[in-house]
Amino acid sequence: MISDLRQGPDGAFAHRSVLLDSAVDYLVTDPAGQYIDGTFGRGGHSRLILGRLESDGRLLGIDKDPEAITVAQALAASDQRFSYFHGSFADLGEAAARESWSHVTGVLLDLGVSSPQLDDASRGFSFMRDGPLDMRMNPQQAPSAAEWLAQAEERDIANVIFQYGEERFSRRIARLVVERRQEAPIETTRQLAELVSEAVPKKEKHKHPATRTFQAIRIFINRELEDLEAGLLAASHSLVPGGRLVVISFHSLEDRLVKRFMRDLARGPKLPKGIPVTAEQEASDFRLIGKASKAGASEVTDNVRARSAVMRVLERTNHKKTSQGSE
Incomplete structure (x- = not known):
């Protein structure tokens, strides 16, 4: 979730998400769909998603950080298409159920620590600024x-x-x-x-x-990798056919986990050799969309923190639900 954070003339910090446009381009396939921004942060991706949605489209923002939820509350008050959930994207299924959503059209996960968290010494995330050794997202x-x-x-x-x-x-x-x-x-x-x-x-x-x-x-x-495993699984179960999971990671541990998860789903269920199965039974319910994407040179020049960002996209292809064991 590391992004550009610059101080404006009014003293407030402006937050710009990494891979903003390309992530939303991949995510929003139906302007009337139901979407989840699993890492709301300061709403950079969410605002652009809302800009792509029609009046009957919906967006749910999730975040652990109470400061992010304060921003989400203000956005919800100004746009009836948006709602929020204070918690981890590991609880994505519960958050969707509270909205009475049985399925979603797309899920975005922008992983890691955000610039507001890094740049606020009182949060204790950065060795570059002296502050209390806290590091809790919540x-x-x-x-x-x-x-x-x-x-x-x-x-x-x-x-x-x-x-x-x-x-x-x-x-x-x-x-x-x-x-x-x-x-x-x-x-x-x-x-x-x-x-x-x-x-x-x-x-x-x-x-x-x-x-x-x-x-x-x-x-x-913050149990980041445990939450990521749970969040990926919940997201894959929640998608409608044609729905997409878009994940942006910032270090190798995250990206390896995401890459392996998406690759295994796209390959389909692992069946023992010699078992007679139909082509349909062998087929995967998911496919990878494109190759891993990285921030372009101009974005890295403008925001050095974007240099490590990697984006991967997975799409559900049919109605058949994948069993938890095969995922």
Whole structure:
């Protein structure tokens, strides 16, 4: 969900989503359809989707972040075609059921942390700005990153940093975390960033040594990959024939999960060799739309955070529901 965030003349921040136009071009196939923006953020994609919908089209925005929901409430008050749900896109099925929707025409997931979250030091997502070490997309949920680091076992800290950050010095970092917290609590982003810099013996060019560790802890605290798996499954079950799932990811862990999920659905059910089946039984209920897309050079130049964005699109092709086991 990383996007461009610039301060306007009135002091407010303007939010522009990455791959904005192309994502909505793929998503909106029926202007009278029912759509879900599973990562509402500050409404960049949602506003463009609404601009493509007719008067009987509908859009549901979902977000964990209470600050995003405040923006969603204002949009709902100004446009009766829009409604919102405070929660994770993992609960997409429940959110659609509350709207009495039995199916949806398209689902958009713009993954990861948003620029408003990164650029607000009080949220504790970024090592570039000193603030409380929080990292929760929903601050109403526990624990914060600081609370987890204060009580987690050294082995668990190392495993999280290695698994979700692919950090080869995860054990060194975890060991130093445990040593330092015995002296004083690790409560700020600067404390953690400096600790990681000290623990990492080899620095990568043009990359802060704390990048992988901050990513890992954020993903773990917010259950991002678990929610993604659940959200992808819920979205695939909810689509009508011709309906599309559009996913924008920003790091390799997300993209690998999305790529594998979409590829497996497009291939169809895996059946044992020698089982007599019809061509219809072998056929998949889904197909991939195009190849993975990335932001163009002009967008990356204008917004450097767009350089890692990858977009993938999946379409349901027929009425037959895929069983959960085959997905």
